[in-house]
Amino acid sequence: xxxxxxxxxxxxxxxxxxxxxxxxxxxxxxxxxxxxxxxxxxxxxxxxxxxxxxxxxxxxxxxxxxxxxxxxxxxxxxxxxxxxxxxxxxxxxxxxxxxxxxxxxxxxxxxxxxxxxxxxxxxxxxxxxxxxxxxxxxxxxxxxxxxxxxxxxxxxxxx
Numbered sequence: 001x002x003x004x005x006x007x008x009x010x011x012x013x014x015x016x017x018x019x020x021x022x023x024x025x026x027x028x029x030x031x032x033x034x035x036x037x038x039x040x041x042x043x044x045x046x047x048x049x050x051x052x053x054x055x056x057x058x059x060x061x062x063x064x065x066x067x068x069x070x071x072x073x074x075x076x077x078x079x080x081x082x083x084x085x086x087x088x089x090x091x092x093x094x095x096x097x098x099x100x101x102x103x104x105x106x107x108x109x110x111x112x113x114x115x116x117x118x119x120x121x122x123x124x125x126x127x128x129x130x131x132x133x134x135x136x137x138x139x140x141x142x143x144x145x146x147x148x149x150x151x152x153x154x155x156x157x158x159x
Contacts, residue, residue, distance in 0.1 A: 010053040010060075012088050017063040021085055025067040030084040030094060039112040043078030044135065046070055048085040049095040049105040049117075058121055059088060062104035069106060069127055076135065099143045108134045116141050 012018045021027045030038055030047060038045070048066040050059035063085070070083045077083065086094045095105055098114040107117035108131060116134035118127055 012053065015053070015060075017060055021063050021067060025070065025083070027066075027070070027083045027085045028081050030086045031090055032094070035094065037081070038084055039109075041078055041081040042111050043082065044073075044076050045078055045081070045109045046073065046083050047107045047109060049091045049100060049103055049107065050086060050088050051091050051103045052088050056103065058104050059091075061121055062106070065121070065124075065127070066106060069131065072128065073131065073135070106131065110138075114140050 022029065027048070028034070028038070038047070046066070046069065048062055050056070050062050053059040066083075066085065070077070074082075091103060095101075095103060095107075095117075098107065098117070100107065100117050100119055102119035104121065105117045105119045106127065108115045115137045118130045118134075122130070
């Protein structure tokens with residue numbers, strides 16, 4: 001008997017949760033190649049950002065949660081191309097483009113304007129409350145950039 005059991009790798013191209021999202025749930029695939037189409041699509045859009053499910057199991061959770069969130073806000077979404085999921089190979093890089101640091105994330109966009117995101121897994125009520133607040137925005141949230149001195153450690157905090 002082997003000392004360690006080898007768990008099979010998750011293949012997003014053939015996994016039933018990913019397939020359900022692309023087919024039954026009608027999500028488009030967000031990649032570096034499709035990002036312009038995504039940004040050019042008018043109206044409110046939901047976008048899910050996930051990482052490699054072999055390294056971050058929460059990606060599988062967001063596939064299920066994201067599909068249900070889409071159903072909950074579907075009436076407000078763009079009639080065509082209103083739901084997107086990042087390719088997991090590019091999810092972290094795409095999310096970073098809009099300042100998202102914690103994956104999985106659920107983001108809302110209006111046209112090309114990033115309105116905000118729920119980062120990390122949440123309770124259902126938290127998702128609904130936060131997404132309602134984000135959807136009410138008319139412009140992108142302000143982004144802050146942390147600048148550290150050489151050596152990478154700040155020696156004081158600003159309040």
